[in-house]
Amino acid sequence: MLNAAILNELRAAVDGADGVQATRGLSGLISTESQLKTYECDGLTNFRVMPGAVVLPRTAEQVQAIVKICAKHKIPFVARGSGTGLSGGALPAEGGVVISFSRMNHILEIDIPNQRVIVEPGVINQHVTDAVSAYGYFYAPDPSSQSVCTIGGNVAENAGGAHCLKYGFTTTHVLGMDVVLPTGELVTLGSALPDAPGYDLTGVFVGSEGTLGVATRIILRIVERPETVQVLLAAFDSIAQAGQTVSDVIAAGMLPAAMEIMDRLSAHASEQAAHPNYPVCEALLLIELDGLPAEVSAQMASVNEFCKKNGAWEIRLAQTAEERGLIWKGRKAAFAAMGRISPNYIVQDGVIPRTALPEVLEKIGHMASEVNLRVANVFHAGDGNLHPMVLYDQAIPGQEEIALDLSYRILYLCVDHGGSITGEHGIGKEKQQAMGYMFTEPDLETMQRVRHAFDPENIANPDKVFPRTKLCGEKTGPYTPHPLEKAGVAEFF
Amino acid sequence: MAIGIVDLEQLVRSIPGTDCARTEDGRVIALPSTTEQVAAVMRSINDLGMTVEIAGAGTKRGWANPVRTDIVLNTRRLAGVVEHSWQDLTATVGAGTPWAVMQNELAQHSQFVALDPLWPQQARVGGIVAVNDSGALRSSYGSLRDLIIGMTIVLADGTIAKTGGKVVKNVAGYDLHKLMTGAFGTLGIITEVTFRLHPLPAHTRMWSAASRDPDVLAFLMMKVRESRMNVRAMQLRASMQACALDIELASLPEVVAPQIERLNVLARGCGGSCTVQEDLATDLFGARSHIFGHDVVVKLSVMPTAITAMVRDVLQLGGTAVVQSSGIMTIGFRESTAINALPYLQEYVERARGLMTVLQARERPHPEWAMLPPRMGTADLMRRVKQQFDPKATLNPGRLMGGI
Numbered sequence: 001m002l003n004a005a006i007l008n009e010l011r012a013a014v015d016g017a018d019g020v021q022a023t024r025g026l027s028g029l030i031s032t033e034s035q036l037k038t039y040e041c042d043g044l045t046n047f048r049v050m051p052g053a054v055v056l057p058r059t060a061e062q063v064q065a066i067v068k069i070c071a072k073h074k075i076p077f078v079a080r081g082s083g084t085g086l087s088g089g090a091l092p093a094e095g096g097v098v099i100s101f102s103r104m105n106h107i108l109e110i111d112i113p114n115q116r117v118i119v120e121p122g123v124i125n126q127h128v129t130d131a132v133s134a135y136g137y138f139y140a141p142d143p144s145s146q147s148v149c150t151i152g153g154n155v156a157e158n159a160g161g162a163h164c165l166k167y168g169f170t171t172t173h174v175l176g177m178d179v180v181l182p183t184g185e186l187v188t189l190g191s192a193l194p195d196a197p198g199y200d201l202t203g204v205f206v207g208s209e210g211t212l213g214v215a216t217r218i219i220l221r222i223v224e225r226p227e228t229v230q231v232l233l234a235a236f237d238s239i240a241q242a243g244q245t246v247s248d249v250i251a252a253g254m255l256p257a258a259m260e261i262m263d264r265l266s267a268h269a270s271e272q273a274a275h276p277n278y279p280v281c282e283a284l285l286l287i288e289l290d291g292l293p294a295e296v297s298a299q300m301a302s303v304n305e306f307c308k309k310n311g312a313w314e315i316r317l318a319q320t321a322e323e324r325g326l327i328w329k330g331r332k333a334a335f336a337a338m339g340r341i342s343p344n345y346i347v348q349d350g351v352i353p354r355t356a357l358p359e360v361l362e363k364i365g366h367m368a369s370e371v372n373l374r375v376a377n378v379f380h381a382g383d384g385n386l387h388p389m390v391l392y393d394q395a396i397p398g399q400e401e402i403a404l405d406l407s408y409r410i411l412y413l414c415v416d417h418g419g420s421i422t423g424e425h426g427i428g429k430e431k432q433q434a435m436g437y438m439f440t441e442p443d444l445e446t447m448q449r450v451r452h453a454f455d456p457e458n459i460a461n462p463d464k465v466f467p468r469t470k471l472c473g474e475k476t477g478p479y480t481p482h483p484l485e486k487a488g489v490a491e492f493f
Numbered sequence: 494m495a496i497g498i499v500d501l502e503q504l505v506r507s508i509p510g511t512d513c514a515r516t517e518d519g520r521v522i523a524l525p526s527t528t529e530q531v532a533a534v535m536r537s538i539n540d541l542g543m544t545v546e547i548a549g550a551g552t553k554r555g556w557a558n559p560v561r562t563d564i565v566l567n568t569r570r571l572a573g574v575v576e577h578s579w580q581d582l583t584a585t586v587g588a589g590t591p592w593a594v595m596q597n598e599l600a601q602h603s604q605f606v607a608l609d610p611l612w613p614q615q616a617r618v619g620g621i622v623a624v625n626d627s628g629a630l631r632s633s634y635g636s637l638r639d640l641i642i643g644m645t646i647v648l649a650d651g652t653i654a655k656t657g658g659k660v661v662k663n664v665a666g667y668d669l670h671k672l673m674t675g676a677f678g679t680l681g682i683i684t685e686v687t688f689r690l691h692p693l694p695a696h697t698r699m700w701s702a703a704s705r706d707p708d709v710l711a712f713l714m715m716k717v718r719e720s721r722m723n724v725r726a727m728q729l730r731a732s733m734q735a736c737a738l739d740i741e742l743a744s745l746p747e748v749v750a751p752q753i754e755r756l757n758v759l760a761r762g763c764g765g766s767c768t769v770q771e772d773l774a775t776d777l778f779g780a781r782s783h784i785f786g787h788d789v790v791v792k793l794s795v796m797p798t799a800i801t802a803m804v805r806d807v808l809q810l811g812g813t814a815v816v817q818s819s820g821i822m823t824i825g826f827r828e829s830t831a832i833n834a835l836p837y838l839q840e841y842v843e844r845a846r847g848l849m850t851v852l853q854a855r856e857r858p859h860p861e862w863a864m865l866p867p868r869m870g871t872a873d874l875m876r877r878v879k880q881q882f883d884p885k886a887t888l889n890p891g892r893l894m895g896g897i
Contacts, residue, residue, distance in 0.1 A: 351658075
């Protein structure tokens with residue numbers, strides 16, 4: 001698809017007409033097959049597509065030049081941060097261009113009095129917090145991959161994390177941005193100021209999964225770090241007991257920073273992986289409260305009572321920052337830990353109304369039993385975001401198909417209970433077929449109107465998000481280890 | 494295609510369940526009571542190539558550019574709380590529901606939509622969302638768009654579309670409800686809105702400091718903003734006669750009490766120029782609506798660090814302001830003062846790299862509404878979005894700034 005002339009255009013866009021960068025061994029163009037293989041997938045590793053070229057721009061102008069070339073030749077392009085996405089959002093278009101933002105990784109401005117930070121899209125999520133923590137601030141969205149994922153990727157996926165229960169998602173914290181549209185225009189969406197006049201294009205761009213353009217400069221809102229943080233861990237004999245405790249906390253008018261539940265399987269796997277010293281139980285509840293010391297202490301006393309009332313037989317309050325860190329390390333390792341208890345697994349990302357939790361989990365249990373598979377459950381209990389992990393063995397003929405089918409039926413179950421097919425991982429390539437279960441044709445057609453306004457030629461991350469006709473023999477869903485992961489040099493989040 | 498007034502009324506009345514009325518100038522008002530009826534009206538009107546103004550209570554019709562359309566579609570019969578899942582802290586509400594009626598119903602379970610819009614007794618949900626109104630609660634609970642998790646809309650061609658859902662966490666598809674919030678009804682008609690709810694605070698206390706020196710109060714406001722206190726709402730009221738900083742704290746009584754004392758210490762540290770009052774019963778946060786008693790009302794957005802200087806400038810120009818700590822300022826002028834003041838104010842705002850829009854004035858249209866601020870390429874993109882949603886320019890044509 002990319003002939004020599006187009007590759008030369010792309011090279012000139014990122015290396016300059018004189019090729020000075022290339023002669024220094026710093027070329028911004030990758031086109032050899034061995035190097036392109038690094039970019040053939042993201043965190044959804046069973047989908048692999050070879051791009052025609054990868055470009056590594058250093059400036060917004062270079063991004064604009066690249067996109068103009070793509071627009072001129074109608075070449076599909078996909079933006080990529082660290083490639084940690086779990087739904088195939090950064091999967092290349094076959095023979096198309098991948099725009100990697102690993103060289104646009106600078107924090108451009110820190111404005112503490114106005115609580116804003118301006119970054120390039122390749123900045124690592126954790127680095128924003130690192131840059132402002134000395135001033136008593138932090139960047140709130142904290143996906144499990146926050147130590148490696150980029151702000152640009154977070155914007156594309158509207159990333160969440162355990163603490164979005166209280167602090168909101170990426171969309172709450174992005175005030176504005178510069179964007180290169182698929183037509184090659186460089187535009188500014190939103191503003192560092194509140195209530196920029198006109199349509200809220202920032203709001204619709206965040207979470208659009210790279211289908212509306214490429215952000216090159218992002219204005220973020222930072223939040224004051226709370227004075228006190230307390231983390232409580234409670235062990236229950238049933239998910240229903242833990243779930244009732246969550247409901248009691250909410251009904252009491254509290255808004256914890258995070259509320260997480262792990263079932264026996266997932267807690268067991270995390271214990272093996274991260275050794276957080278979790279009790280062996282049917283349901284493990286983690287609750288984090290933050291704020292002023294007097295308020296947190298009073299609320300934590302109430303949480304303690306709710307846990308006891310609902311049958312918690314072990315309640316632990318982390319006494320030090322190290323203990324808190326260890327509790328969270330276990331939780332954040334939950335996905336990766338599945339590899340220790342099952343040869344293969346599929347991670348799903350459904351959302352249900354919190355009150356439907358006991359019923360939905362019971363149904364998931366029945367559905368899994370019917371097909372003789374195990375499902376481990378980790379969920380952001382405060383906002384009903386489930387991460388069921390369907391465990392199976394690819395070596396057993398036919399089991400992968402059964403596992404896939406089960407994982408999709410779990411998503412449909414979430415929709416049937418008034419929920420969503422994704423709470424934070426995005427639709428990407430993985431769940432585009434399920435969009436038709438959640439939305440009607442007119443709903444999807446209305447979304448396409450936005451896409452046509454931004455991308456009339458459909459070249460920005462095409463064939464993602466929206467349903468399409470499934471190809472014969474096409475597979476979707478399961479997790480297979482990346483070669484780097486198999487070699488032990490990378491970890492899956 | 495031309496059509497007579499009588500035909501238009503018959504057309505509306507032919508849609509079962511849809512009522513009809515007349516505006517003072519004789520235009521037909523369609524009054525549908527369901528989303529499907531809205532869609533039926535729109536299909537007919539759009540096919541005829543006619544234009545529609547969307548109205549609710551009409552409390553903010555003066556905002557943005559005036560429109561003159563063939564017909565008015567009023568959403569006031571789309572009223573009522575459709576569903577209140579109080580255990581899930583969500584509620585779905587008809588667009589024609591008066592804000593206060595909704596809040597009263599949600600309060601039965603000690604919950605509310607954490608927003609304090611203007612004129613809550615009259616203003617309806619759809620209109621508040623369409624103009625993206627917000628008040629002093631914004632600094633602690635977020636803006637309106639952060640509180641909306643789903644929406645039902647009807648497009649100009651009668652397409653009914655749902656966006657988002659009924660769960661707080663949901664990243665499936667585009668957030669069209671964000672696009673609709675603040676679109677002034679130019680992209681679609683909002684018929685239902687699903688909100689995330691917050692618990693009503695069990696204990697609050699009011700604190701207010703008055704001073705003749707606005708600089709002192711603006712300084713105090715910034716201090717409190719950085720203080721990590723449990724501030725639920727905060728505003729600065731500034732006029733040439735008097736200025737005051739109003740703060741509402743919300744938490745447990747044992748947490749709030751020392752914070753009130755801390756506020757008193759901060760106020761005393763301002764050199765004795767502040768007079769402090771605690772636990773006032775008056776609704777001080779209704780002050781923003783009083784600004785609209787002026788002839789000309791302007792909305793400014795500036796960085797929080799620019800608030801002090803901007804308040805000083807506004808007072809020197811003869812304005813009266815209610816200022817939120819986020820940097821949003823609502824400013825009123827008398828007509829005679831505004832003529833001289835507005836050009837200067839615009840200059841000051843540009844110097845502060847802020848944004849300025851005229852919300853209310855006797856003379857229309859305003860140059861501020863006629864052009865978009867100088868943001869790169871955005872106006873063209875907004876027009877393309879409008880073109881996709883409403884290619885015949887049926888809905889509130891030209892209402893949005895820039896004539897969109």
